[in-house]
Amino acid sequence: MSTLGEKVKKIRSKNAGPFWITIDVFCGDKKVYKDVCNKLKNSKISSLFMISEQDLKRFEIENLNVIKFSFPRKIIQGDIFDRDMHGAQLAVLLSEMKF
Amino acid sequence: MIPIKVLVPSGVLGLGFDLEALNHGIKNNPDIISIDGGSTDSGPFSLGSGTSKYSRSAIKAEWKSLMIAREKANVPLVIGSCGTCGTNGMVDWMENITIELAEELDQHLKIAKLYCDQEKSYIKESYKLNKILSLNPAPKLNNTVIDEMTNIVALAGAEQIQECINTGADIILAGRTTDTAIISALPLMKGANPGSSWHGAKIAECGALCSTNPTTGVVMVEFDKAGFTVEPMSKNAFCTSETVAAHMLYENADPYILHEPGGYMDVTYSNYYNIDKKKVRVEGATWNSSKNYCVKLEGARVSGYQTSLLVLLRDNNYVKNIKKWTNKLSKFLKKEINKRMDIASSEYSLEFRHIGLNSILGELEKKQGSPVEVGVLCLITSKNKISTELAKLINPFLLHFPLSIYEELPTFAFPFSPVHSDRGCVYEFAMNHILELDDPMDAFQIKISEI
Numbered sequence: 001m002s003t004l005g006e007k008v009k010k011i012r013s014k015n016a017g018p019f020w021i022t023i024d025v026f027c028g029d030k031k032v033y034k035d036v037c038n039k040l041k042n043s044k045i046s047s048l049f050m051i052s053e054q055d056l057k058r059f060e061i062e063n064l065n066v067i068k069f070s071f072p073r074k075i076i077q078g079d080i081f082d083r084d085m086h087g088a089q090l091a092v093l094l095s096e097m098k099f
Numbered sequence: 100m101i102p103i104k105v106l107v108p109s110g111v112l113g114l115g116f117d118l119e120a121l122n123h124g125i126k127n128n129p130d131i132i133s134i135d136g137g138s139t140d141s142g143p144f145s146l147g148s149g150t151s152k153y154s155r156s157a158i159k160a161e162w163k164s165l166m167i168a169r170e171k172a173n174v175p176l177v178i179g180s181c182g183t184c185g186t187n188g189m190v191d192w193m194e195n196i197t198i199e200l201a202e203e204l205d206q207h208l209k210i211a212k213l214y215c216d217q218e219k220s221y222i223k224e225s226y227k228l229n230k231i232l233s234l235n236p237a238p239k240l241n242n243t244v245i246d247e248m249t250n251i252v253a254l255a256g257a258e259q260i261q262e263c264i265n266t267g268a269d270i271i272l273a274g275r276t277t278d279t280a281i282i283s284a285l286p287l288m289k290g291a292n293p294g295s296s297w298h299g300a301k302i303a304e305c306g307a308l309c310s311t312n313p314t315t316g317v318v319m320v321e322f323d324k325a326g327f328t329v330e331p332m333s334k335n336a337f338c339t340s341e342t343v344a345a346h347m348l349y350e351n352a353d354p355y356i357l358h359e360p361g362g363y364m365d366v367t368y369s370n371y372y373n374i375d376k377k378k379v380r381v382e383g384a385t386w387n388s389s390k391n392y393c394v395k396l397e398g399a400r401v402s403g404y405q406t407s408l409l410v411l412l413r414d415n416n417y418v419k420n421i422k423k424w425t426n427k428l429s430k431f432l433k434k435e436i437n438k439r440m441d442i443a444s445s446e447y448s449l450e451f452r453h454i455g456l457n458s459i460l461g462e463l464e465k466k467q468g469s470p471v472e473v474g475v476l477c478l479i480t481s482k483n484k485i486s487t488e489l490a491k492l493i494n495p496f497l498l499h500f501p502l503s504i505y506e507e508l509p510t511f512a513f514p515f516s517p518v519h520s521d522r523g524c525v526y527e528f529a530m531n532h533i534l535e536l537d538d539p540m541d542a543f544q545i546k547i548s549e550i
Contacts (some may be wrong), residue, residue, distance in 0.1 A: 016352040018139050018528045019236055024348050050463060059354050064344055070352040072236045078142030079527050080402055080448060080480045085142050089459050096465070 004040070005095030008032060013091035018077040021049075021087040022070040023094060033065040039099065045069055048093055102323040103286040104129045106332075108168075109316030110305035112136045112161055112178060113153030116316030120333035121164065124317050125172050127332075131264075132169055133281040135304060136193070137180030139397060139528070140350075147249050147399035147526025151182035151189060158182075159196050166200050166270075175264060177271040177281045179255075185275025186250050187216040193272045194548070201550050208270055211263040214544040215274030217251040217396065221542075222534075230535040231396070237531040244400065248529055251398040256360025257296075258539035260284035266547055274543075275397065277359055278304040286322035294384035297364040299327030301357055302346050302381070309346040312336035326382030328374065338379040340371035360395075360539065362388040391535045394542060398530035403448070405522040406486035408477040410497045411512040420502055421473045425451040428500045432493055439492065440485075447481035447489060480525065490519035 005011060009028035016022040025040075027033035037060055046053040051071050059068040075082045084090070106129035109116040113136075137145070141152050151158065162178075169176040182189025190212050201208055222245050225231050233240065245251075252275040261284050263271040273281065282300035287293060299320045302309050306316045315333035329338055347366060348354045355367045369383040417424055429451060433444045454474030457464035477497060479486045497518075499508045536542055 014350050015140070016350050017531075018143070019234075019531050020352040022348075022350070022352050026345075048463075057352065061348070061354060064341065064348070066345075066348060068348060068354055076238070076528055077139075078144065080405065080478070080525060081450070082142075083452070083461055084459050086140070090463075093460065093463060093465065 001098050003095060004036070004097045004099040007099050008036060011091045011095045013087050013089070013094075015073070015077050015085065015087045016070060019072055020070055021073055021090060022068065023091060025067045025094070027065040027067065030065060033062070033067070036067060040067065044097070045094070048097060049090065050074070100290045100324055102321045103289050103291055104319055104321050105282050105285060105303070106132045107282060107303045107306050107318050107320065108132065108134050108165060110135060110308055111138065112165075113157050114316070115161065115314070116306065117314075117333045118164060120315050120317035120331070120336075121168055123334075124319055124332040125168050127319055129172055129174055129319065131174050131285045132165060132172065132176045134165065134178050135180060135278050135281065136178045137183035137185050137275070138278070141183070143399040143526040143528045146184040146186070146252070146397060146528075147401065148524070149184060149186045149188045149250050151192065153183065155196065159200065162196055163200050163204070166197070166204060166206065169269065170204075170206060175269060175271060177260065177263075177273065177284075179260070179273045179276035179278070179281035181272055181274060184250065185215055185252055185273070187214045187274060190214060190272050190274045197270060197272065198550055208550050209266070209268045210548050210550065211266045211268035211271045212546045212548070213255060213259055213263050213271065213273040213276070214546065215252045215255055215276070215542070217253055217542060219245050219248070219251070222251055222396075225534055231532050232393070232535070234531045234533060238529050240530065240532060244529055247400040248398040249400060249526070251396060251530070253534060253542045254360070254395040254397065255543055256280045256394065256539070257284040257287050258360065259543050261288050262540060263545055264288065266545065268547065277395075279357070279359065282320065290324065291322035292324055292326060293386035294364055295326045295382065296322055297357065297359060297386060298366055298369065298381060298384035299329065301364070302329055302343055305346065305349070307331050307333065307336050308349065309343050310336040310338045311342055326380060328378055328380050330378040337377050340373050340379055343379045343381065344371045361392050362386055392539055393533040393535050396530050396532045396534050397528070399526045400529045402525050402527040403480040403482050404484045404486045405478065405480045405525045406490040407479070407520050407522055408490055408493060408497055408518055409514060410475050410477070411472060411514060412475065413472045413512065414509060417502065417509070417511075418470060418473050421453055421456065421475070424500070424502055425453070425475060427502070428496060431500070432496060435496070436489060436492060440488070442485065442489075446483075447479060447485065449489075450478045452476040452478070487519065487521055494518050
């Protein structure tokens with residue numbers, strides 16, 4: 001079984017203001033996009049990032065072949081317990097996920 | 100209407116731009132030059148301390164190029180969110196730099212300054228009157244929290260920038276503004292399509308990030324009644340319908356909706372298409388005015404005084420048992436601190452992060468490796484200024500603490516002298532709220548000066 005990162009073109013994550021994280025999965029083409037849309041369940045994403053499923057927003061952007069996930073940060077950006085202010089390394093977790 | 104051209108030199112002043120591209124932009128006769136000067140993107144320190152993230156010399160060098168370009172084009176030059184956080188102090192700091200440069204360049208200028216700081220008494224009064232609403236998720240707000248904040252700013256929108264433009268100023272130094280307002284203000288004023296004015300502003304707010312070559316910085320956006328056209332000014336950069344559309348995803352929790360003072364923009368039904376190799380045309384965004392005019396608030400307060408220590412471990416037994424080691428050490432230190440300094444563990448935070456194991460992802464980390472060495476970053480944060488004293492107490496134990504009592508005292512590696520680094524005051528974001536205004540200028544002031 002390969003990883004999601006091997007399957008798609010690019011996965012990036014970033015803070016969207018101090019209170020949110022957003023993750024973009026660039027699928028590259030329509031076939032991969034459809035496949036990822038069908039198989040990548042919200043429950044998987046929420047357990048990977050240890051957030052509740054109700055907090056997770058999902059956007060399927062067909063014209064760009066992108067699936068986007070956004071959720072509120074558990075720790076606000078720059079808080080003393082924050083480990084990654086820009087949340088950019090979170091993408092690696094999704095990238096290494098078995099798919 | 101005559102199309103309005105806005106030249107955006109880069110995503111933020113201080114990050115650099117291609118001078119040749121800037122000059123090319125000036126030759127294309129812009130109606131205004133707009134650049135962002137800040138963001139909350141680097142965390143709460145800038146707003147908390149009221150200081151700039153970028154060095155003054157970097158800002159001055161780039162501002163000089165823009166002041167020269169402005170004189171050539173003979174159009175207004177606008178900077179939003181001066182000095183990263185956009186406090187009044189940072190607007191004055193930017194004015195100071197502008198005055199120095201005006202003397203060097205022998206320029207005579209009219210400057211409009213837009214102040215966005217909020218008085219605590221005004222915020223408290225607005226809070227009492229239910230004029231402050233929380234966004235999701237919002238930190239708890241009350242009068243004590245308001246009192247604790249070191250700086251509170253309101254984000255200006257297009258209306259406040261338009262007031263500044265109407266003064267006839269050559270240079271507009273704005274405090275905290277939305278990234279987009281400095282770009283959308285003029286096209287909106289001149290009758291361009293409202294949805295597209297905001298959409299084009301959003302696309303261009305990071306400069307050439309919407310193109311194939313982000314570091315070149317400079318883009319021109321032309322706004323008209325039906326939509327906008329975006330073009331990078333460097334000969335080595337190209338906009339494609341994909342690079343432009345993809346920018347709506349960047350740093351946005353929602354890829355279709357963008358809230359601004361006075362309403363929101365919706366790009367769900369936008370069309371992006373290439374006019375030629377370089378230019379992209381976009382139409383179809385809508386603007387939805389809200390019933391009440393609201394501006395976003397940002398505030399930061401002191402979360403404590405912080406001192407850090409770093410110790411490096413290469414001994415295999417300790418590397419393998421690093422979590423056990425820091426757990427034991429943490430318990431031991433809390434007892435020692437209580438015994439020797441009479442300070443309860445509730446008065447400070449003591450945290451160990453394992454560099455090489457999971458220092459970035461913490462509990463989310465799934466992978467287990469076998470590192471040859473581990474760094475232990477020890478962070479001490481206290482409400483009062485005792486973190487240095489605590490670090491000094493911790494220092495010898497970090498160097499010598501044994502895993503068991505049956506072994507000789509180990510000695511690990513300290514890479515620095517002094518071992519501790521005082522990080523001083525650290526801050527936290529304390530607001531994710533909006534403020535309702537009767538008039539857009541209610542929370543803002545404009546001051547004019549001539550030099």
